[in-house]
Amino acid sequence: MTGFTEAIQESGYQGIREGDLVIHAMDAFAGAVGVSDSDGKSSPVYAACTPRGASNVHYYAAVVREMARTGWIAALARGVRERSTDFRFESFANQVLPVPPYDEQAAIVKYLGHARARIDRAIDAKRKLIVLLEEQKQAIIHQAVTRGLDPTVSFKDSGLPWLGDIPARWKMIPARYLFRPVNRRNRDGTEVKLSVTQARGLVPTDQMLERSMQASNFDSFQVCDVGDLVLNKYKAHLGVFWAATLRGLITPxxxxxxxxKGVKSSYYERLFHTPQYRAIFSSIVYGVTAGMSPLYNADFNALHCAQPPESEQREIILFAEKVEQDHARVASRVLYEIDLLREFRTRLTSDVVTGKFDVRAIAETLPDLAGQSLGVSEDQLFDDSWNESTLEYVVTAGEQGVAHDPDQP
Incomplete structure (x- = not known):
């Protein structure tokens, strides 16, 4: 098991029995509630609740999660730390809870089990569609940057087994004739602070979706100009090459x-993202620690690269941007549909658990569930970071109204 901190000593641990309603005191506000499916033990930070009389613990787990969703637990709990509370059993025991007849509790659990499974399958299908769209986009762009846009042209052997044939009018030359490393220090005071992200490229630091440590001093930072090719030298094998679309300051x-002259960084950005080049970068970096093996300039300079004519580089850039924008529009629509399905699942669960929607008649027509759990669904295991990281892939410069000028490098 990974992702958990295990205690060195287990003194003070409590027993958990199959069928107990278990509430995490510190994370209950976020819906950290469930029904134990086996016997075991836990830290005392969990409240293990045994049902009294005829109570369906899966129904009451859903009730407690609804209390969390509405902010009720956060309002009751003690604690001043952000994203943490102290919701002990004493607070829970004083709450007035709905008590539908036992048969109706079972009907609610049965109905929601079926309804949420159908919604989750629909969400999973749409998530897979986004992955397929991304693969399709990459395949189309890969074809364009390695073989051009005209399928009728004659081809020649590139001389590199891992690259294969290229259009006859293209050249194969070392990267040192295409790019030169620079370390600019000339500032005019208008430069923005930039960061390199694996998904979105070179972006203003204050627009980064992910949180990161920020430098307190920028005196050592270098200047990159529009059209430069920027590399995170420790992530070359991941294709972290990006063409700069604005002037700014970046870390040394x-x-x-x-x-x-005649070289368009936006074309080579996409060329270096292809599986062939990423594999080559992986083979020429040095180091024994994953993620700490830099691509040295001498090795980059010796790398042979395809060089289409400048006019064809422009055409490929425009074509790739159109593909990326079309993909972004479709993927954004699919993400919107996923959000609607999640919203519907939340609203439906709330209305059924609180009795606003009577499901007894419908539940009678449904087959018994294999398991009675109404725990966190597989889809809900993908937290907000999944949505943000996915949006990184589908939000493009074109969607943001920032079109790339193909006459720029």
Whole structure:
């Protein structure tokens, strides 16, 4: 098991029995409630509740999660730390809870089990669609940057087994003739602070979706200009090459390459994202620790790269941007549909658990559930970070109204 902190000593642990309603005192506000499916033991931070009389613990787990969703637990709980509370059993025991007849509790659990399973399957199908759309986009762009846009042209051997054939009019030359490393320090005071992200590329630091440590001093930062190719040298094998679309300051841990005349960094950004080049970068970095093996300039300079004519680089850039924008529109729509399904699942669960929607007649027509659990669904295991990281892939410059000028490098 990974992702958990295990105690060195287990003194003070309590017994948990199958069928107990278990509430996490510190995370109950976030819906950390469930029904134990086996006997075991736990830290005293959990409240293990045994049902009295005819009570369906799965129904009451759903009730407590509804209390969390509405903010009721957060309002009751003690504690001043952000994203943490202290909701002990004493507080829970004083709450007035709904008590439907036992048969109706069972009907609610049965109905919601079926309804949520159908909704989760629909969400899973749409999530898989986003993955397929991303794969389709990458395949189309890969074809464009390695074989061009005209399928009728003649081809020649690139001389590299891992790259294969390229259009006959393309050249194969070392990267040192395409780019030169630069370390600019000339500032005019208008530069924005930039960060390199694996998904969104080079973005203003204050627009990053993910949280990261921020430098307290920028004196050592270097300047990158529009059209430069920026590399996170420790992540070359992941394809972390990005063309700069604005002038700014970046950490000296990144490598900045200025393109030669007739070289478009946006084309090479996409070329270096292809599986062939990422595999080559993985093979030429040095180091024994994963993620700490830099791509040195000498090795990059010796790498042979395809060079289409400048006009064809422009055409490929425009084509790739159109593909990316079309993909973004479709993927954004699918994400919106996922949000609607999640909203519907939340609203339906709330209305059924609180008795606003009588499901007894419908539940009678449904087959028995294999398990009676109404715990966190598989979809809900994907927290907000999944949605943010997915949005990183589908939000493009075109969607944001920032079109790339193909006449820029």
């Amino acid at each position: 841990n990144y490598t900045v390459f200025a393109p030669a």
